[in-house]
Amino acid sequence: MPELQGGWGIPMVYVICGQCDWRYLAPDTDLPEHCPHCAAPALARLDADEAQFPYPHPPELVVPFEVAEAVLAARIEAFARGIPFVPTDLNPATLRERMQKLYLPMWLVDSDVVASWQAEVGFDYEVVSHQGRYADGAGWRTEEVREGRVRWEPRVGQLRRHYDNVAAPALGLQEAAQRALGRYNVSNAGDYSAEHVRTAIVRAPDRSPEAAWPDAEVGLRQRAADECCSAAHADHIRDFRWAPEFGEPNWTLLLLPVYATFYRDDEGQPQRVLINGQTGQLSGVRRGSMKRAQRTSLVIGIVALVLFLLSVGAAVLGAMVPPALAIGVVGAVMAVLIGIGAIIPIARVWSFNRRESRATPEV
Amino acid sequence: MALFPPEGYVRVESAVEGIEVYMPAPEVPQAEPDVVDFRCPQCQAKTAYSVADGGLRCAYCGYYEPPSMPIVGKGAQEFEFTVETVAAAREAHGWGTERRELRCESCGAETSLPPGSLSHTCPFCGSNRVLQQDAPEDALRPRFLVPFQIELKRCHEVARAWLGSSWMTPASLKNAARIADFAGIYIPCWTFDCRTSASWRAQVGHQVTERYYDASSKSWKSRTRTVWRWESGQAQRVFDDLLVVGTERLSQVLLGQLQSFDTRQLVPYAPSYLAGFMAHAYDVPLETAWKRAREQMRSDTHGACRAQASTSQIRNFSMSIDFGDESWRYVLMPVYLAVYRYNDQAYQIMINGQNGSIAGQRPVDWTKVWLAVAAMLAPGVLLGLIGVLAAALGLALPPSLIAGGGLLIVAFILLLVGIIFAVITLNKARAMDDA
Numbered sequence: 001m002p003e004l005q006g007g008w009g010i011p012m013v014y015v016i017c018g019q020c021d022w023r024y025l026a027p028d029t030d031l032p033e034h035c036p037h038c039a040a041p042a043l044a045r046l047d048a049d050e051a052q053f054p055y056p057h058p059p060e061l062v063v064p065f066e067v068a069e070a071v072l073a074a075r076i077e078a079f080a081r082g083i084p085f086v087p088t089d090l091n092p093a094t095l096r097e098r099m100q101k102l103y104l105p106m107w108l109v110d111s112d113v114v115a116s117w118q119a120e121v122g123f124d125y126e127v128v129s130h131q132g133r134y135a136d137g138a139g140w141r142t143e144e145v146r147e148g149r150v151r152w153e154p155r156v157g158q159l160r161r162h163y164d165n166v167a168a169p170a171l172g173l174q175e176a177a178q179r180a181l182g183r184y185n186v187s188n189a190g191d192y193s194a195e196h197v198r199t200a201i202v203r204a205p206d207r208s209p210e211a212a213w214p215d216a217e218v219g220l221r222q223r224a225a226d227e228c229c230s231a232a233h234a235d236h237i238r239d240f241r242w243a244p245e246f247g248e249p250n251w252t253l254l255l256l257p258v259y260a261t262f263y264r265d266d267e268g269q270p271q272r273v274l275i276n277g278q279t280g281q282l283s284g285v286r287r288g289s290m291k292r293a294q295r296t297s298l299v300i301g302i303v304a305l306v307l308f309l310l311s312v313g314a315a316v317l318g319a320m321v322p323p324a325l326a327i328g329v330v331g332a333v334m335a336v337l338i339g340i341g342a343i344i345p346i347a348r349v350w351s352f353n354r355r356e357s358r359a360t361p362e363v
Numbered sequence: 364m365a366l367f368p369p370e371g372y373v374r375v376e377s378a379v380e381g382i383e384v385y386m387p388a389p390e391v392p393q394a395e396p397d398v399v400d401f402r403c404p405q406c407q408a409k410t411a412y413s414v415a416d417g418g419l420r421c422a423y424c425g426y427y428e429p430p431s432m433p434i435v436g437k438g439a440q441e442f443e444f445t446v447e448t449v450a451a452a453r454e455a456h457g458w459g460t461e462r463r464e465l466r467c468e469s470c471g472a473e474t475s476l477p478p479g480s481l482s483h484t485c486p487f488c489g490s491n492r493v494l495q496q497d498a499p500e501d502a503l504r505p506r507f508l509v510p511f512q513i514e515l516k517r518c519h520e521v522a523r524a525w526l527g528s529s530w531m532t533p534a535s536l537k538n539a540a541r542i543a544d545f546a547g548i549y550i551p552c553w554t555f556d557c558r559t560s561a562s563w564r565a566q567v568g569h570q571v572t573e574r575y576y577d578a579s580s581k582s583w584k585s586r587t588r589t590v591w592r593w594e595s596g597q598a599q600r601v602f603d604d605l606l607v608v609g610t611e612r613l614s615q616v617l618l619g620q621l622q623s624f625d626t627r628q629l630v631p632y633a634p635s636y637l638a639g640f641m642a643h644a645y646d647v648p649l650e651t652a653w654k655r656a657r658e659q660m661r662s663d664t665h666g667a668c669r670a671q672a673s674t675s676q677i678r679n680f681s682m683s684i685d686f687g688d689e690s691w692r693y694v695l696m697p698v699y700l701a702v703y704r705y706n707d708q709a710y711q712i713m714i715n716g717q718n719g720s721i722a723g724q725r726p727v728d729w730t731k732v733w734l735a736v737a738a739m740l741a742p743g744v745l746l747g748l749i750g751v752l753a754a755a756l757g758l759a760l761p762p763s764l765i766a767g768g769g770l771l772i773v774a775f776i777l778l779l780v781g782i783i784f785a786v787i788t789l790n791k792a793r794a795m796d797d798a
Contacts, residue, residue: 116367128444129689132661135681140661146446156368159382231379232386 009194568676743778
């Protein structure tokens, strides 16, 4: 396995989480305290030959962390708000304290392409049409409307182009991450510098360039189709087919920014919270504390039981003091109602947790 | 691809360096001479379109040239109402090639003539005074036409038979009318295709019979009243080749009486079809014709919506209509025109050059018509008078009163029937007179 190449600007080491097996590159002098993925407490160093890192070179481009502090704070506040019987560990301060910067990798490929192509291109045009309304006594009222149409025409051609920085996933879970965190605007990406990783950790790719090539080819095809559409002065393109020959591809890395944090639920299990470092989109499961809900239910149940017993006693006294019977009956009814209400905290938390689990995509 | 570029493709300008773009080669319209002179290659005499043979024929040596265009029928190209087309139609008017045009000082009709012909009689009003002026050139020109299928020599026979076919015309009309030569002319028409979608809502009346207790007569009675219920529905109609005549120089009444032209016989425009015939440029522009077509479609769809109601008692009817998939064609249709004179009055005849149906103006012999009306009313009136007399006699002779009553009833029925037929006859006569 190749040694980690210089050019990163600062000394970087391979590390691995012993719990979830996620591999990272981290600054030698600032190793993270816990795994951004599973919050395991310690990351172990790896030798270069153990790391199996398929790409030792520094990345070419980085999408920087752009979310404003105020936006970040607001998103975290909103995340922690509105949870019934919120766990003790889930609060904005804790989430901010544990937050660490993480980069997810994406492959970029440069390639020459020579191809013959054919497609149907579409040209927008408008037609004049009419709509009318009629009512007894009012007669007809007609208005002219414009409708957009597309005229499709066949085109063929040849292309000889060079495409730079076509993206392909470097992680097996790239699609899941995109669903959870939303899309990144890679046009904002800038050249890599050491400052980007000085306080951050980089997730190592788990897909080799060879494995990512089919996805890169899809991206190249899309790029070519868009260019052929522009070349034909058209507005749309469909049924694009081509017979390409690719030059030797040049692979580099693009880093996508993510904030990673976590909180612990009732069972002490870490619940991961990820935030898109560019847009601020947040992904994380919110869970209410079933233990707190159960405690509350127990208290309410005990109160109901005590009230019921007192009511029974009052009802017995009613044999001698008639008004006490009425008090006893009323008390008993109230005790039953309060007893039924004791279920509410548990039901509420159970329903909330179930709903949140279904709504949040898993990364 | 094995062969590049494929056959029939031409290179076009590309907006991206490194990408070549080819498109199917556009059809290059064959260059047409400004004036087409139809001369027989054998004897140099003039040739003309022969209705019998469907091609060009020389009347002197018998040379024949078959028609060059196949029938395209309803597959004839249609055009959408693109923004550019509508704008161009507003600018354009008339013909695509230079032709000799004659303008009649009497009725203002402009007629486009093949080169070399002279027109002594205006086919529209019979006037003998004409002027010549050049036809304007523009881009909106007819691309399809229905060729003449009725021969000129049949027109006189058809016209004579038609003149004598109605009892309302003077008896001498058939033989005394002096029919001028029929002129074959292609009239401009617009065809429209469209799909309408409509939704409607209305209150529909239902007759309900109910029983009620009448306190005054202390009995149960029944009565019928109307219950109004809201109903709604949707209707779709498809219009295929709805024809709107593109000229107002001809009698719209007569054109409406002619059977409609069959667009399944449409052929692509070629000058040879017009050899020996006149052609009339449109004076009803596309937008105006489209508006008229829409009114027809609207009315038809309106009727279709009302027909969906569960009864014919409808009130507070409202509907909305959407026109879709609209397209149009500018075509030429064949018509024979002639003028005949009777008692120093000029009357117009029109014959559909495709199917031979005839429409025209005929003088009405009002004496005959009024006599016929009198004959229709007479039985009822006479019988009524007899009935009145019999009823009057009944004062002295009671059985006569009953007979008189019976006669009056029969007379009333006969009068009613007579009035109906009289009204129908008068309407027909008036329509014939106003044509």
